[in-house]
Amino acid sequence: MIRLQNVHKSYRKNGLVTPVLDVPELEIPVAQRVALVGRSGSGKTTLLNLLSGLVKADSGLVQVDDEDLTTMSEAACDRFRARSVGYMFQSFHLLDGFTAVENVELGASFAGRSGPRKEAEQLLVALELGERLHHFPGELSIGQQARVALARALIGSPKLVLADEPTGALDGETANTILDLLLKKSLEQGVTLVVATHDLEVAAAFDRIVRVEDLQ
Amino acid sequence: MRLPALVLRNLKRRPLATALTTISVSLGVGLFSAVGALRDASEQAFHRSAGVCDLLVGAKGSALELTLNALYHVGASAGNIPYPVYQDLRQTKGVKWSVPMVVGDSYRGFRVIGVTDDLFQKLEVPDFGKLRFAEGGGFSFSAAQLDDFHAEVVEHAAALAEDEHDHDHEADDGHDHHDHDLADLAAENGWFVAVIGSKVASETGLKLNSTFEPAHNLVEGGGDAHDEAESKVVGVLESTGTPLDRAIFIPAAAFYAIEGHQATEQSSFGGALDPHGLSAIMVRTQAGYYHLQVRSKIKNRLDAQAVEPVQEIRKLFQIVGNIDGALRMIALMVVIVALTGVLVAIYNTMGARQKEFAVLRALGAKRRTILGLVTAESAAISLFGGVLGMVVAGVGVTLASDQIQEITGVAISPLPDLQDLQFLLAITAMGALAGLVPAARAYRTEAARHLSSSL
Ligand SMILES: Nc1ncnc2c1ncn2[C@@H]1O[C@H](COP(=O)(O)OP(=O)(O)OP(=O)(O)O)[C@@H](O)[C@H]1O
Numbered sequence: 195m196i197r198l199q200n201v202h203k204s205y206r207k208n209g210l211v212t213p214v215l216d217v218p219e220l221e222i223p224v225a226q227r228v229a230l231v232g233r234s235g236s237g238k239t240t241l242l243n244l245l246s247g248l249v250k251a252d253s254g255l256v257q258v259d260d261e262d263l264t265t266m267s268e269a270a271c272d273r274f275r276a277r278s279v280g281y282m283f284q285s286f287h288l289l290d291g292f293t294a295v296e297n298v299e300l301g302a303s304f305a306g307r308s309g310p311r312k313e314a315e316q317l318l319v320a321l322e323l324g325e326r327l328h329h330f331p332g333e334l335s336i337g338q339q340a341r342v343a344l345a346r347a348l349i350g351s352p353k354l355v356l357a358d359e360p361t362g363a364l365d366g367e368t369a370n371t372i373l374d375l376l377l378k379k380s381l382e383q384g385v386t387l388v389v390a391t392h393d394l395e396v397a398a399a400f401d402r403i404v405r406v407e408d409l410q
Numbered sequence: 411m412r413l414p415a416l417v418l419r420n421l422k423r424r425p426l427a428t429a430l431t432t433i434s435v436s437l438g439v440g441l442f443s444a445v446g447a448l449r450d451a452s453e454q455a456f457h458r459s460a461g462v463c464d465l466l467v468g469a470k471g472s473a474l475e476l477t478l479n480a481l482y483h484v485g486a487s488a489g490n491i492p493y494p495v496y497q498d499l500r501q502t503k504g505v506k507w508s509v510p511m512v513v514g515d516s517y518r519g520f521r522v523i524g525v526t527d528d529l530f531q532k533l534e535v536p537d538f539g540k541l542r543f544a545e546g547g548g549f550s551f552s553a554a555q556l557d558d559f560h561a562e563v564v565e566h567a568a569a570l571a572e573d574e575h576d577h578d579h580e581a582d583d584g585h586d587h588h589d590h591d592l593a594d595l596a597a598e599n600g601w602f603v604a605v606i607g608s609k610v611a612s613e614t615g616l617k618l619n620s621t622f623e624p625a626h627n628l629v630e631g632g633g634d635a636h637d638e639a640e641s642k643v644v645g646v647l648e649s650t651g652t653p654l655d656r657a658i659f660i661p662a663a664a665f666y667a668i669e670g671h672q673a674t675e676q677s678s679f680g681g682a683l684d685p686h687g688l689s690a691i692m693v694r695t696q697a698g699y700y701h702l703q704v705r706s707k708i709k710n711r712l713d714a715q716a717v718e719p720v721q722e723i724r725k726l727f728q729i730v731g732n733i734d735g736a737l738r739m740i741a742l743m744v745v746i747v748a749l750t751g752v753l754v755a756i757y758n759t760m761g762a763r764q765k766e767f768a769v770l771r772a773l774g775a776k777r778r779t780i781l782g783l784v785t786a787e788s789a790a791i792s793l794f795g796g797v798l799g800m801v802v803a804g805v806g807v808t809l810a811s812d813q814i815q816e817i818t819g820v821a822i823s824p825l826p827d828l829q830d831l832q833f834l835l836a837i838t839a840m841g842a843l844a845g846l847v848p849a850a851r852a853y854r855t856e857a858a859r860h861l862s863s864s865l
Pocket residue numbers: 205206212214232233234235236237238239240241392858859862
């Protein structure tokens with residue numbers, strides 16, 4: 195269960211304050227799959243960052259599973275993110291020096307649990323990357339990179355999976371595959387899924403569409 | 411992936427920088443531990459050589475000079491001590507054994523030393539034990555025999571003085587006559603024999619049953635050969651790794667019998683009272699009270715002093731210690747410069763690695779974890795460099811160890827000792843400290859900012 199109340203976020207630079215996001219009220223029940231839409235610069239990524247604890251709101255309540263991320267210490271937020279959040283970044287951000295399986299493994303490396311290697315392999319095999327476990331990101335196609343990023347978000351069975359434009363860089367067919375996988379896996383594991391996209395067709399496949407501009 | 415694996419992987423991604431910085435650290439560390447190993451070896455070697463006796467009795471003068479001259483064959487003898495000192499010493503309570511030494515001859519640069527057979531029976535080299543023979547055996551020439559022969563020598567000298575006084579123009583004949591008496595006596599007793607050290611054997615080619623003629627004068631190649639004093643090698647000593655390996659031992663009687671030794675080794679400090687004196691006496695005393703008593707007894711004499719060779723060598727190394735301390739300081743500087751190189755090399759990667767840190771943070775890594783990762787990279791390079799340096803120094807020392815053992819008799823262990831491990835730990839800690847500089851920058855990485863930019 196995610197609950198946002200009177201959340202305000204602005205960036206300040208050289209004394210200039212740029213309001214970025216205002217969310218008076220937003221609730222997302224457990225296991226709901228939500229598409230976050232809005233034009234570029236509307237604050238989709240910022241909202242995902244707020245939900246992951248990577249960015250702190252200036253004011254208001256950001257509550258995930260009864261934990262208030264706005265009042266939590268940074269270290270506690272890190273721990274929360276390590277254990278409970280899977281994040282698929284805009285343009286994936288796989289680490290170049292690490293193989294596919296290692297990249298996936300890294301997704302579970304900071305949660306303090308053991309045996310992520312095996313789970314990483316299983317996830318990649320399930321995503322039809324069994325042959326590419328030890329390839330480096332530079333040796334993978336964009337679609338394959340997307341699947342590695344997906345596996346990295348899913349490893350460790352997080353309760354909340356965030357994805358930022360997961361299909362933005364992909365052609366239609368590959369985009370559909372990734373989207374199907376994302377929706378299917380989250381349904382199987384009962385995770386709450388929040389996906390930012392500017393593609394309304396993509397958004398249509400979700401349980402619910404939240405328009406960022408409409409929140410305020 | 412566990413954090414150590416992450417650190418190693420990051421180092422492997424920059425093979426050239428990692429290799430070069432590791433090697434630079436290893437240079438400093440290698441230098442440091444090699445200097446240490448060689449110093450330990452030389453100090454040990456010096457202490458072993460000094461440890462063959464616990465008192466050294468010789469002419470008054472510099473204690474260190476006496477030690478170096480008598481036990482290490484360095485420099486010229488400061489003079490003689492009267493023969494009765496030796497006789498007194500043997501009667502003194504607390505003296506376990508004593509070996510007299512008379513020097514003045516050499517053979518191809520190796521010192522010929524007149525001794526008694528107590529050298530073979532009593533003397534013990536630290537970590538080696540009594541002298542052993544590679545070939546042949548020792549000669550027998552006891553202290554009592556030396557006493558008798560010495561009395562004969564003094565008598566002949568007195569007679570000679572009378573001859574010279576009575577028949578001044580016939581002095582040469584008389585001289586010859588008396589010398590021949592002594593030489594004949596020595597020859598009859600079979601005292602023109604020699605036991606040679608291992609180094610003497612290997613360098614001069616002398617072996618069992620070889621004969622040679624020692625030359626008067628300690629300088630190599632200098633002096634005249636005593637042709638009537640041809641000595642036969644009856645024993646070759648095993649290598650002890652001490653200056654004993656570089657000595658030729660003959661019965662002291664043979665030394666006195668050789669022409670030209672009468673009234674030559676005079677001391678300006680009182681040894682002149684006895685022209686047929688001794689160069690030095692090696693003494694082993696009973697420990698504790700007796701040792702002090704023997705020492706103070708000799709201290710009261712005007713014509714001799716007793717020094718503790720081990721103490722003298724210890725003092726010497728306190729001086730030498732400063733030199734190797736300076737060498738180690740230089741090595742430490744090299745290490746510090748190398749660690750600065752590590753710092754710079756890692757720091758230069760920080761800009762390009764902001765995204766990596768941002769991703770790790772987004773995956774749940776704490777700032778402290780990022781700090782640790784970067785610090786560990788620097789520490790790891792330092793540790794590897796340190797280990798490599800010690801391995802290289804160890805291999806070098808191992809390769810040189812045969813030679814070092816031959817020269818010094820000390821088997822130096824290439825294995826790291828506690829001090830080396832402490833040093834390694836210190837280097838690693840210093841590396842970590844250096845790593846804190848780039849790590850602090852990594853620590854400040856704002857994850858969200860670097861994630862929004864693509865690639
Ligand atoms: N670190 C930052 N400092 C200052 N301004 C920022 C920062 N990050 C984001 N912004 C601003 O916040 C606004 C919202 O950015 P955000 O990335 O959330 O938009 P978005 O909806 O994800 O856009 P897109 O669809 O293009 O990804 C933008 O106007 C952006 O300029």
